[in-house]
Amino acid sequence: MIAAIGLAIGILVGVLVQPTVPVWMQPYLPIAVVAALDAVFGGLRALLDGIFDDQVFVVSFLFNVVVAALIVFLGDQLGVGSQLSTGVVVVFGVRIFSNAAAIRRHLFKA
Amino acid sequence: MPSGPASGARRTTPPTGRERLLTALSRPRLTRGQVVASVLCGLLGFAAVVQVRSTQESGLSGLRTSELVAVLDDVSERSQRLQVEARELELARQELRSGTQSERAAIEEAEKRAEVLGILAGTVPAAGPGVEITIPDPTGDVPAEVLLDAVQELRDAGGEVIQLGPVRVVAQTSFVDDDGVLVVDGQRIAPPYQLDVIGDPATLASSLAIPGGVEERLQQDYDVQLRVERRDRVEITAVRPLATPTIARPAPEATPTPPS
Numbered sequence: 592m593i594a595a596i597g598l599a600i601g602i603l604v605g606v607l608v609q610p611t612v613p614v615w616m617q618p619y620l621p622i623a624v625v626a627a628l629d630a631v632f633g634g635l636r637a638l639l640d641g642i643f644d645d646q647v648f649v650v651s652f653l654f655n656v657v658v659a660a661l662i663v664f665l666g667d668q669l670g671v672g673s674q675l676s677t678g679v680v681v682v683f684g685v686r687i688f689s690n691a692a693a694i695r696r697h698l699f700k701a
Numbered sequence: 702m703p704s705g706p707a708s709g710a711r712r713t714t715p716p717t718g719r720e721r722l723l724t725a726l727s728r729p730r731l732t733r734g735q736v737v738a739s740v741l742c743g744l745l746g747f748a749a750v751v752q753v754r755s756t757q758e759s760g761l762s763g764l765r766t767s768e769l770v771a772v773l774d775d776v777s778e779r780s781q782r783l784q785v786e787a788r789e790l791e792l793a794r795q796e797l798r799s800g801t802q803s804e805r806a807a808i809e810e811a812e813k814r815a816e817v818l819g820i821l822a823g824t825v826p827a828a829g830p831g832v833e834i835t836i837p838d839p840t841g842d843v844p845a846e847v848l849l850d851a852v853q854e855l856r857d858a859g860g861e862v863i864q865l866g867p868v869r870v871v872a873q874t875s876f877v878d879d880d881g882v883l884v885v886d887g888q889r890i891a892p893p894y895q896l897d898v899i900g901d902p903a904t905l906a907s908s909l910a911i912p913g914g915v916e917e918r919l920q921q922d923y924d925v926q927l928r929v930e931r932r933d934r935v936e937i938t939a940v941r942p943l944a945t946p947t948i949a950r951p952a953p954e955a956t957p958t959p960p961s
Contacts, residue, residue, distance in 0.1 A: 592727075592729040592730075593729050593736065593738070593739040594739045594742045597746075598739075598742040598745065600743050600746070601745060601748075601750075602746035605748075605750030605754075611755070612755045617755070620748060620755070621752050621756075627744075631745060638725055639718035639721055639722055641721055645734020648741075649734065652738075673768060696718075697717070697718025697719065697722075698719060
């Protein structure tokens with residue numbers, strides 16, 4: 592519950608403050624957002640499965656974000672930046688979809 | 702299906718996902734873990750909004766090197782294609798323009814020729830500096846040949862267009878005496894005879910006054926004094942109908958030369 596409130600507050604602050612993204616962060620921010628989104632969906636599914644743990648959620652959130660950024664950074668250094676970035680986004684997309692499917696089964700029994 | 706956890710009673714089936722969600726939403730628990738989770742969600746919301754905004758605004762500055770190279774390649778290729786097209790269009794425009802220009806020049810040339818030929822043939826009116834000559838003939842003795850002489854003299858003195866009375870005088874004009882009356886090109890002209898001539902006024906005036914010239918002849922033989930008035934502008938309005946030759950044809954020439 593509080594998490595949902597936190598999300599809403601974050602969105603509101605983002606709309607009001609309108610900061611500009613520093614240049615060094617620009618390639619990593621979208622990947623980080625997708626990774627965090629995957630963690631959130633995973634947490635939601637865990638909640639519906641009854642196995643939600645705050646600590647697990649926080650750790651998976653941070654881990655996802657850091658690893659995703661690291662992979663993209665490594666890819667840029669190796670010269671395959673755009674390909675690896677695409678790969679990371681695809682994998683997270685797949686995970687989000689599978690979590691969403693589980694959530695759907697819980698909520699709509701279908 | 703049990704509707705929810707009843708206090709003290711034992712559940713027979715585990716709660717469904719929906720129930721769990723409703724439970725979580727309805728009872729906010731203020732544990733440290735929950736607060737941290739909420740902070741992270743806040744960060745996620747914030748970052749998502751910022752990223753969306755940045756994508757809308759950034760355009761090129763947010764791209765990687767390889768992506769920028771691809772964009773540059775694409776733009777260079779397009780620019781090259783457009784340059785080739787622009788050159789072709791310019792060539793076409795030059796061709797069209799020069800075509801129109803040469804056409805216009807040819808039309809202007811033809812119009813000028815037509816004007817000059819018309820003036821000479823007597824088919825168009827003309828105007829310019831010249832002289833007005835009046836020859837009174839009270840007794841009607843002045844023959845046609847004197848008028849013809851006068852016309853010849855004036856022509857020799859540079860008279861370009863000549864009008865005698867109402868008649869435009871050209872090379873084919875006939876001067877005949879018919880029972881003491883002057884007939885020019887079939888028209889009877891009564892004295893005083895008025896000659897309008899376009900040319901250099903000084904030269905024309907002096908041409909008649911030379912010793913042995915028309916003025917002297919008129920004075921000595923017929924006791925007639927002609928009057929010459931120089932004018933800045935003589936308007937010659939008489940025209941002749943254009944006679945189209947029915948038998949003669951123009952001989953083919955290599956390049957058209959304007960009549961001198």
